[in-house]
Amino acid sequence: MRKTALECIHKLAQVDERVVFIGSDLGPGVLDKMKVEFPARFFMEGVSEQYIVGMSAGLAMEGFIPYVNTIATFLTRRCYEQVAVDLCIHDLPVRLIANGGGGVYAPLGPTHLAIEDIAIMRALPNMTVVAPCDADEMNRLMMSTVDWPHPMYIRLGKGGDKVVSKEEFGCELGKAIQMRSGIDGVFVTTGVMTQLALDSADLLKEKGIDVGVVHVHTLKPFDAEGVIEAIERVKSVVTVEEHIVNGGLGTALLESCSEQRPDLLGKIARIGISDKFATEYGSQNSLLKHWGITSDKLVNVMMKKIRG
Amino acid sequence: MSLDDRSKLLRRYVVDAMRGGGRGHLGSSMSMIEVLRVLYDSVLKFDALDPELADRDRFILSKGHGCLALYAILADKGFFPVSELESFCLPTSRLGGHPERGKVPGVEASTGALGHGVPIGVGISLAMRLQKRKSRVFVLTGDGEINEGSNWEAAMAAAKHKLSNLTVLVDYNKLQSYGRTADVLDLEPLSDKFKSFGFITHEVDGHDISALEKIFKKLPFSKEAPSAIICHTVKGKGFPFAEGNPEWHHKSGLTEDDFRKMYECLQ
Numbered sequence: 001m002r003k004t005a006l007e008c009i010h011k012l013a014q015v016d017e018r019v020v021f022i023g024s025d026l027g028p029g030v031l032d033k034m035k036v037e038f039p040a041r042f043f044m045e046g047v048s049e050q051y052i053v054g055m056s057a058g059l060a061m062e063g064f065i066p067y068v069n070t071i072a073t074f075l076t077r078r079c080y081e082q083v084a085v086d087l088c089i090h091d092l093p094v095r096l097i098a099n100g101g102g103g104v105y106a107p108l109g110p111t112h113l114a115i116e117d118i119a120i121m122r123a124l125p126n127m128t129v130v131a132p133c134d135a136d137e138m139n140r141l142m143m144s145t146v147d148w149p150h151p152m153y154i155r156l157g158k159g160g161d162k163v164v165s166k167e168e169f170g171c172e173l174g175k176a177i178q179m180r181s182g183i184d185g186v187f188v189t190t191g192v193m194t195q196l197a198l199d200s201a202d203l204l205k206e207k208g209i210d211v212g213v214v215h216v217h218t219l220k221p222f223d224a225e226g227v228i229e230a231i232e233r234v235k236s237v238v239t240v241e242e243h244i245v246n247g248g249l250g251t252a253l254l255e256s257c258s259e260q261r262p263d264l265l266g267k268i269a270r271i272g273i274s275d276k277f278a279t280e281y282g283s284q285n286s287l288l289k290h291w292g293i294t295s296d297k298l299v300n301v302m303m304k305k306i307r308g
Numbered sequence: 309m310s311l312d313d314r315s316k317l318l319r320r321y322v323v324d325a326m327r328g329g330g331r332g333h334l335g336s337s338m339s340m341i342e343v344l345r346v347l348y349d350s351v352l353k354f355d356a357l358d359p360e361l362a363d364r365d366r367f368i369l370s371k372g373h374g375c376l377a378l379y380a381i382l383a384d385k386g387f388f389p390v391s392e393l394e395s396f397c398l399p400t401s402r403l404g405g406h407p408e409r410g411k412v413p414g415v416e417a418s419t420g421a422l423g424h425g426v427p428i429g430v431g432i433s434l435a436m437r438l439q440k441r442k443s444r445v446f447v448l449t450g451d452g453e454i455n456e457g458s459n460w461e462a463a464m465a466a467a468k469h470k471l472s473n474l475t476v477l478v479d480y481n482k483l484q485s486y487g488r489t490a491d492v493l494d495l496e497p498l499s500d501k502f503k504s505f506g507f508i509t510h511e512v513d514g515h516d517i518s519a520l521e522k523i524f525k526k527l528p529f530s531k532e533a534p535s536a537i538i539c540h541t542v543k544g545k546g547f548p549f550a551e552g553n554p555e556w557h558h559k560s561g562l563t564e565d566d567f568r569k570m571y572e573c574l575q
Contacts, residue, residue, distance in 0.1 A: 020438075040438055051427040051461035058431020061409075061417070062439065082458070085421050086428060090409060 002156050004135040005097055008142035009067045010034040013041055016146055018063060022056055024049060024070040049079040056094045057086035065093050065146060071105070072098035072114030072155065076121060087151040088126045094151050101131060101155035101191060102242030103278070103287035110277040113287075114155070118190075119247025121153040122220040128173065129220040131155040131191035134163045137217060140171035148173060157192040158284055164195050165215075176223040178230055182212030185236035185302050188227060190216045190249045193240040193293070200298035211302060216249060224256035228264065236305035237268045240298060242288070245272035269305050271297060311546050312517075315341060316574045319546050321380035321393055323570045325403065328394030331560035332405075334570075335550055337377040339481040339514065339541035340448060344381045346520040347446065351527075356386040359413040365443050366432050368417045370425020371450035371479060372406035373558070378415070379403050387414040423456025425449060426476060430462045433474040433534075444527070448477045452484025455493045460505065466534040467506020475527055475535040476507070479514065481543035485557050499538055507536040514539030547573045 006021075013019040013034055020041040021031055035042040045052050049070065056066035068075070075098045076083070087094050098117065105112035121129045128150050132138040138156075145152060169177045179194065180201055187197035194215040201211045214230045216223065231237045239250035250270030257264045273291045280290050288294060311319070318341050326332040348354075352365040369378045376396070383390045388402070395401035402411045406420030417428050429447035436443045449459065466474050478498070486492050495501070502509040508529035512519050520539075529535040543557070544550030547570060559566075 043434075045465055046461075048461035048465070050423070050458035051430070051465055054424055054427025054458065054462065055431035055434070055465065057417075058428040058433075059435050060431075061428070062432055062435035064435055064438070081421055082424065082427070085418065085424055089418050 001132065001135050001138050001159050001161060002099055003159060004138045005142055005154065005156060006031050006069065008139060010037070012142070012146055013038050016065070018065045019146065020059060020064050020066050022052055022066050022068045024052055024074065026069065049074050050082050053079045053082035054086050057090060057092050060092035060094050061090065065095070067095045067097060069097040070099065071112060072100050072117050073112055076114065076117045080120065083151070084124055088124045091126045091150055093149055095145055095154060096152065097154045097156065099156050101157060103284040103291070104158045106278075106284050106287040107281050109281060113278050115273050115278070116244050116247065117153070117155065118219055118241070118243050118249070119251070122247070122252070126150050127220065128152040128218065129155070130173065130218050132217050133157075133192055133194040133215055134161050134165050136163050137165035137171055141173070141217065144171065144173055155191060161192045162195050164198055171217065174218045174221045174223055176226040176230070177215045177217065178212065179215050180213040182210040183234065184209050185211040185234050185238065185306055186231045187211060187213045187298065187302070188216060188231065188237060188239045188249065188253060189213060190219055190241050193242055196293070196295060197240050197298060200295040200302070203295060203299050204302060207303070209303065209306065219249060219252060222252045222256060224260060227253060228256065228261055232261065232264060235267060236302055237264070238298065238302050238305060239268065239270045239272075240293070241272045242293065243272050244275055245270045246275055248272060267305065269301050271301060314345065315546070318345060318377070318380045318384060320571070320574050321383060321390065322376045323567065323574070325376050325379060325393040325396035326562065327567050329397030330562055331397060331558070332376050333373045333558045334547070335483070335544040335553070335556040336371065336374045336450065336558070338545045338547065338550070339543045340374055340377050340479045340539070341380070341545065342515045342517060342520060343448065343477060343479065343539050343541070344377050346517060346524060348381045348385055350521055351524045352446070353443070354414070356414070359387060363441060363443055366416050366429075366445045368419070368425045368429050368445070368447045369407060370419055370447050371422070371453050372419030374450070374479070375405070375407040378407055379412070382412070382414040388412070422450070422453040423458035426459045426462040426466070429474055429476070430466050430469070430471065433466070433471040434469060436473055443473070445474045446477060447474070448479060450484070451478060451480045451482065451489050451495060452492070454478065454495065463502070463505040463507065470532050471534045472528040472531050475537065476502075478536070478538045479541055480538050481541040483543045483552065483554055483557070485554065487554055502536040502538070506533055508533050509536040509538065511538045511540060514541035515545055
């Protein structure tokens, strides 16, 4: 997914001279082809995220569209004031491409685990927050980012994630996608949790339970209308996110229902990371298991909810 | 050094604004009046009737709390009416306690939180280079402000990119909110710090009009490096009761007697 995102920046730079790339201290060889083709629009600025966000704001004030890339925690926690003041107060079209949403950097411990990034980014006025589910969707999404007039936070998965998105679904910013329909329940998901939900829906099907999946690639602006339409007729709704349960996808849905359809609140359950930092290392998958974000859990929570 | 009529006029505009809002960072604004005066009178390229002029020089007031001085010179130059100064900090005013881009004509960046101006200035300087514009970028920081590490991250980058179109000005009045910069977090040797970060650096009396004009005429100090000018100033300059007095860093609840004393200093 990250490779696709970076390649898209190069493609965008080829057709739009406003596009610039800014990295912090990324791995050797990152976007080498773009660096050769457009050396003046390729920046590798060192471990200095506060400066980098401010610099990207300066470039955007003068008409450029900066794509900034580094590890998610460093783009959110480290320079939150710069993101708020330089990007969001000025409402500038800077794209923050955040490596390693959720448990991707499991072996590296809690300093590198972006578990609250969605919550703190969606709290900022003017910010757009997206989390695509696979490389194909990333490709479609990136191509639509150029003319989006606001700052945008793009959360990346690990890479090599199973491709489940389809061309015919489209990828319109701010519009949720019904990936699978079901009459008994709906999983509402974001990022690579969509794959887990689709697998879980298959398992439920074997048990005779028909469950749909709504993929929310844009967490802010949240497509309340689209998601509510998808969940209003089913008995049970389970949100799934690789993120703390506070402030993310599940919260966004509860907020929308609280305001627009309080009658739906009772059928919603949330699955995510509990309100604490990770205490284990291992792999993304082992960490997801530790957090209780597994297909077994999804199946059990959905069945329990359906059976009331 | 006594103040001439123009310096007194600009200070009067600041006091008028404070009277309207009943508050303001007097000390922080007074230390930089002459620096702004010389910049806008003799250095910067701008058009008050066309604040978005593409080829203008960009000035960023990084120490946003000194906005009263910026508002005074912008009003004086015709970016907005002088009479508007009296709306300072009122609910629907354009002129808030920190300057905002998009609200106040001539304000390039919304500042107030400290340590943002130099990084943004580096980005704009790079943009000017990419667009092959001759526009120059000036960023004025406070002294307490450069406690923030973001300034030094950006300083390293400015040198790396050899941004000769960027000038960082430091309003070095030696006082921050709590007290003396030497006691809170000593900046010395400040000139050597900028030099070691790759800037060509000069120091100047920040209230001496001819010295300021002379030093600005020498810009850029190098075609291969960013420039820094450390302006030695006096906090509260022009008001003996406020000069060097941290109590006047910011004042609210000002009385008619306070304003009478301020205006008396400007006779």
